Amino acid sequence: xxKTVTLVLLAxxxxxxxxxxxxxxxxxxEAPTDPAAAVSQEEIHGTxxxxxxxxxxxxxxxxxQGKGIYDVKCGSCHRLDETKxxxxxxxxxxxxxxxEWIMNMILNVDMMLxxxxxxxxxxxxxxxxxxxxxxxxxxxxxxVEFMRSxxxxx
Amino acid sequence: xxxxxLSIFAAVAALGISLTGxxxxxxxxxxxxxxxEKVYVAPGKHDEFYNFLSGGFNGQMxxxxxxxxxxxxxxxxxxxxxxxxxxYSEETKPMLNTSHGFIPWDDLHHISLSQTKxxxxxxxxxxxxxxxxxxARISLSTFRTEEILELPNSGGNHSSPFIxxxxxxxxxxxxxxxxxxxxxxxxxxxxxxxxxxxxSFISVEPKTGRLSIKFQLKMPGISFDLARAGxxxxxxxxxxxxxxxxxxxxxxEVNASQKDKDFILAVNWKKAExxxxxxxxxxxxxxxxxxxxxxxxxxxxxxxxxEVMTLDPKxxxxxxxxxxxxxxxHGCDVDPTGEFIVGSGKxxxxxxxxxFDKILKAIASKSYDGNFDGIPVLKYESVxxxxxxxxxxxxxxxxxxxxxxxxxxxxxxxxxxxxxxKDLKVLDRVPTYYSPGHLxxxxxxxxxxxxxxxxxxxxxxxxxxxxTGPELAQSAQLYDISGDKMKLLLDFPTVGEPHYAEAIPAAxxxxxxxKIFKIEDxxxxxxxxxxxxxxxxxxxxxxxxxxxxxxxxxxxDNIEGIRLGDEVYFHLTNLEQDWDVPHGFAVKxxxxxxxxxxxxxxxxxxxxxxRVGIVxxxxxxxxxxxxxxxxxxxxxxxxxxxxxxxxxxxxVNPPDPADKVVKK
Numbered sequence: 078x079x080k081t082v083t084l085v086l087l088a089x090x091x092x093x094x095x096x097x098x099x100x101x102x103x104x105x106x107e108a109p110t111d112p113a114a115a116v117s118q119e120e121i122h123g124t125x126x127x128x129x130x131x132x133x134x135x136x137x138x139x140x141x142q143g144k145g146i147y148d149v150k151c152g153s154c155h156r157l158d159e160t161k162x163x164x165x166x167x168x169x170x171x172x173x174x175x176x177e178w179i180m181n182m183i184l185n186v187d188m189m190l191x192x193x194x195x196x197x198x199x200x201x202x203x204x205x206x207x208x209x210x211x212x213x214x215x216x217x218x219x220x221v222e223f224m225r226s227x228x229x230x231x
Numbered sequence: 232x233x234x235x236x237l238s239i240f241a242a243v244a245a246l247g248i249s250l251t252g253x254x255x256x257x258x259x260x261x262x263x264x265x266x267x268e269k270v271y272v273a274p275g276k277h278d279e280f281y282n283f284l285s286g287g288f289n290g291q292m293x294x295x296x297x298x299x300x301x302x303x304x305x306x307x308x309x310x311x312x313x314x315x316x317x318x319y320s321e322e323t324k325p326m327l328n329t330s331h332g333f334i335p336w337d338d339l340h341h342i343s344l345s346q347t348k349x350x351x352x353x354x355x356x357x358x359x360x361x362x363x364x365x366x367a368r369i370s371l372s373t374f375r376t377e378e379i380l381e382l383p384n385s386g387g388n389h390s391s392p393f394i395x396x397x398x399x400x401x402x403x404x405x406x407x408x409x410x411x412x413x414x415x416x417x418x419x420x421x422x423x424x425x426x427x428x429x430x431s432f433i434s435v436e437p438k439t440g441r442l443s444i445k446f447q448l449k450m451p452g453i454s455f456d457l458a459r460a461g462x463x464x465x466x467x468x469x470x471x472x473x474x475x476x477x478x479x480x481x482x483x484e485v486n487a488s489q490k491d492k493d494f495i496l497a498v499n500w501k502k503a504e505x506x507x508x509x510x511x512x513x514x515x516x517x518x519x520x521x522x523x524x525x526x527x528x529x530x531x532x533x534x535x536x537x538e539v540m541t542l543d544p545k546x547x548x549x550x551x552x553x554x555x556x557x558x559x560x561h562g563c564d565v566d567p568t569g570e571f572i573v574g575s576g577k578x579x580x581x582x583x584x585x586x587f588d589k590i591l592k593a594i595a596s597k598s599y600d601g602n603f604d605g606i607p608v609l610k611y612e613s614v615x616x617x618x619x620x621x622x623x624x625x626x627x628x629x630x631x632x633x634x635x636x637x638x639x640x641x642x643x644x645x646x647x648x649x650x651x652x653k654d655l656k657v658l659d660r661v662p663t664y665y666s667p668g669h670l671x672x673x674x675x676x677x678x679x680x681x682x683x684x685x686x687x688x689x690x691x692x693x694x695x696x697x698x699t700g701p702e703l704a705q706s707a708q709l710y711d712i713s714g715d716k717m718k719l720l721l722d723f724p725t726v727g728e729p730h731y732a733e734a735i736p737a738a739x740x741x742x743x744x745x746k747i748f749k750i751e752d753x754x755x756x757x758x759x760x761x762x763x764x765x766x767x768x769x770x771x772x773x774x775x776x777x778x779x780x781x782x783x784x785x786x787x788d789n790i791e792g793i794r795l796g797d798e799v800y801f802h803l804t805n806l807e808q809d810w811d812v813p814h815g816f817a818v819k820x821x822x823x824x825x826x827x828x829x830x831x832x833x834x835x836x837x838x839x840x841x842r843v844g845i846v847x848x849x850x851x852x853x854x855x856x857x858x859x860x861x862x863x864x865x866x867x868x869x870x871x872x873x874x875x876x877x878x879x880x881x882x883v884n885p886p887d888p889a890d891k892v893v894k895k
Contacts, residue, residue, distance in 0.1 A: 149761035150761070153761070153806055163782070204855075208812065209808065210808040
């Protein structure tokens with residue numbers, strides 16, 4: 078038994094030196110994390126909305142859907158009158174902002190706060206980033222319809 | 232025999248001295264020269280593997296990135312976790328319910344990651360509770376414990392939660408044999424007659440993962456230590472290491488170390504299924520809890536089950552066989568092909584390797600060496616493929632590199648030893664710091680190991696890190712095994728006491744990792760989906776607060792009309808729908824923990840006020856620039872007070888008339 082212990086101690090004292098160097102550089106190149114996998118999930122913002130076509134009269138179904146979403150996901154911070162709560166009140170928002178701007182604030186808030194001067198001004202005012210509330214593009218479109226209705230359009 | 236035990240203790244003692252007195256001079260420098268580069272994961276980059284570690288006596292599971300050794304998460308399983316409210320919130324309390332009532336702690340030893348066709352599929356992790364026998368299933372999408380099943384007729388659920396190659400079964404076998412639960416009042420001295428070692432085969436529903444005990448094998452009273460399922464050609468069989476075949480019930484240290492050979496048990500579980508179909512099973516009374524967490528109601532339910540199916544091998548021939556294995560076997564590991572079963576006798580001088588083909592032949596030719604309590608014992612020579620000679624001292628566990636080699640951990644001689652499965656020759660050995668228990672190779676227990684790294688989880692830390700008083704973090708070491716020689720790359724400290732761990736390619740998990748719970752899918756009974764649904768409802772002395780949280784306020788945040796003697800339930804719904812925006816909730820003087828609420832989720836904190844006064848509440852998880860403002864007040868009035876129940880947020884009170892008088 079003693080002999081074995083001595084052998085083991087000898088083995089313990091043997092170290093390893095010199096081996097090929099690939100390591101971190103190779104790993105960085107291999108990028109084991111697929112960046113596409115991280116951004117393609119539905120919770121992450123979609124692509125930029127470039128053009129929104131509005132029609133009259135208002136789409137009643139969309140207004141109703143927008144109201145339902147407002148109650149669950151928006152009403153905590155936005156009043157329907159001019160009062161600023163956490164975010165600005167919505168009265169008059171459809172005359173102040175283009176529908177594309179509104180939809181991108183809902184769907185692409187990181188992009189808007191990164192490059193849109195008006196959005197940046199609002200952040201300075203409110204100090205809370207407009208949260209991503211995980212709306213689909215169709216749902217965001219219904220918000221525009223609900224806002225138009227809130228602004229008195231028929 | 233006692234002499235031999237003594238000499239082993241002497242060796243351990245000698246090694247202990249060497250650790251403190253004369254540790255290897257180059258212990259700090261015995262690393263590969265490019266080690267730093269190999270473990271460096273640049274800021275913002277992700278690790279290549281997830282490593283799921285059992286937490287041992289902390290009762291949790293922890294998640295590390297490999298090769299960086301960075302800790303990513305602790306998943307609470309069997310122990311309460313005040314940090315996020317696990318076991319404290321009303322929704323999670325039922326998860327820790329047992330036939331003994333609520334138990335806040337256990338000892339989680341082993342991990343199994345779910346498999347399909349013998350390979351990791353990234354769906355679930357399983358963990359065992361060693362103390363009050365249970366098995367847990369953890370979702371690898373939410374990284375949360377979804378299910379806990381208690382095991383009747385069992386003690387010391389150590390040989391668990393090992394799984395079959397398509398996750399058909401998770402096994403749980405008893406290390407501390409006990410009499411059946413409903414026949415327990417017997418003298419301890421009647422061990423051989425009355426004590427049994429039950430092995431539970433827990434079926435896993437393929438889609439949902441739901442667990443249920445399919446059957447329990449009623450085995451003689453011995454200790455089942457570890458287990459592995461057969462794979463490939465040996466799929467349909469399960470192998471269990473057994474010790475205390477002496478059937479001692481006292482001073483096991485000596486009395487369970489008498490025999491030169493104990494056993495590995497081979498169970499033909501496909502045969503067991505046939506016997507069940509033939510009606511050979513017997514349903515017996517039992518009492519055990521089954522707890523399930525529902526992701527849509529964000530709540531757990533605990534059900535007590537009152538019977539269990541059992542199979543008695545004495546009535547079912549050709550179901551189980553013992554194979555002699557030197558000596559007090561611990562690890563029992565099956566190679567990727569399913570042909571070789573490696574027994575690691577922790578007091579043995581050799582590592583025996585058994586051949587599945589030879590086992591089948593020995594069974595066919597009835598090459599028996601007597602029987603143990605009526606169960607045939609196969610002849611050692613008939614089932615042995617060969618022995619690894621002089622591998623080291625105190626072999627415990629073996630994993631496989633996928634290139635025909637095995638790596639075994641040696642506790643007493645504190646090293647990992649690589650050997651070839653075919654010719655049984657030792658190829659390489661590296662020291663560990665110090666005295667490893669388990670080891671893990673990514674994919675190591677599957678049919679397709681990834682074989683790039685091996686990680687040793689050590690039992691002794693001593694001088695590896697800055698000292699932190701008498702209690703030290705358990706130490707792990709990462710080695711590169713991609714070449715002929717194993718190379719030490721990294722030390723990393725761990726939490727709790729990791730026993731077994733499994734590592735899995737990140738790609739199998741990260742794409743499925745859940746980011747939020749959709750508020751539309753929240754079916755919690757007390758959810759407030761939007762501030763319009765926020766309210767306070769009194770039902771006798773119970774007050775339910777339907778409260779919402781969003782950056783950065785609670786609704787309601789002013790509540791009056793609570794009375795002493797009330798039980799207040801704060802049901803917090805987080806209205807956020809963005810990744811990584813949890814809110815927290817705490818109440819001054821609450822005899823409870825905080826709760827963390829993930830986006831879209833509802834969680835409940837129960838509070839019983841103990842005095843009259845104004846009680847602040849606040850958000851505990853920094854959520855925005857105005858997080859400090861995320862607070863509120865609750866007024867507690869005496870019992871029988873007539874203060875009406877009111878609640879609000881953002882209500883501005885009219886000026887006090889008294890103030891006007893002063894101003895005039």
